[in-house]
Amino acid sequence: MIVGAPVAGCSDTNFVGRPDLQLVEGDVLPAPTREDLTVPSRPYVIGPSDQLVIDVYGLPELSRALTVDLSGQIALPLAGQIGASGLTATELSDVIAKRLSQGFVRDPRVTVGIAVAANQIVTVDGAVSQPGAYPVVGRMSLLRVIARASGTTEFARETHVVVFRRSGGREYATLYDLRAIRLGMYRDPEIYTNDVIVVGESRARRVFKDVLASSALITTPLVALIR
Structure with missing residues (x-):
């Protein structure tokens, strides 16, 4: 049975394996409201070279x-x-x-x-078509930033994409599976200034080497504190 699919011949509107998803009436995707189209502002913090x-x-x-x-x-x-x-x-x-x-x-x-705004950038490295530093414009998500880098390469391991972030004087790494995000298994995460995104490279594999030994779908982000 496919995870995320409703049970055949059953009137239950819940999805197998996804109790948070539920079918709604109709077959048309609702149009966004005015509030949906307005991106909440994020205070811009001035930095060197601005x-x-x-x-x-x-x-x-x-x-x-x-x-x-x-x-x-x-x-x-x-x-x-x-x-x-x-x-x-x-x-x-x-x-x-x-x-x-x-x-x-x-x-x-x-x-x-x-x-x-020369100070607000995010770095994309690894198996993407155009690695480099990209300006942060408004609110950006992981999929959007990777799209700015012209997407992943043909042989990229989308099963392990790691976002490195410094917060409160500590450095964190979070493992994401692009396949799971595209399937809607969890939200496309927000990306912040100075984040470093590494797609399928050795640095990402070292941090989560035990998890990445399996090719199973990672159904929730994994967060690690780098000591």
Whole structure:
């Protein structure tokens, strides 16, 4: 019996092996609502090499375009050196306004725009057609990022795709099976800035070597803390 298929000749609308799936009436896929089409925003965190546009209302001599240096700093007249890395545009606006008010600018109104987001990238390596670093645009999922790398190669082992991520000072690795995601067995995971995705290479195999000894479908992501 095929996992994920309803039982033949049975009125039960549940799927064998997938109690979370249930048949619904009709044969037409519902259209997305307005809320479904709106991607929830994710705060952008400024980093080195990002290009900013800073506007101080009514003071064009203080307004300018600049690039965050490699140490995460920017420099403005009357405001001095400011650590921009790790702040959102709104937070940086507040910091600049506070500095300017201390420098005898009365009630400064500051806006910060991100002209070029050079800091937000994800790295795709291994058995993909075009390995490399790709910009993170809005919310991105594993399948979408691999598609940006022009997909997996002909002989790629899609059974083991590992996402490496640093969180809270620790490095994690999570094993995914692209086949299971495409079958809808679990959600296509969200990918974040600085994630490293490795498709079917030795580094991925070393982390999960015991699991990967079998070619069985991995029906749930496996998370490992790298010591």
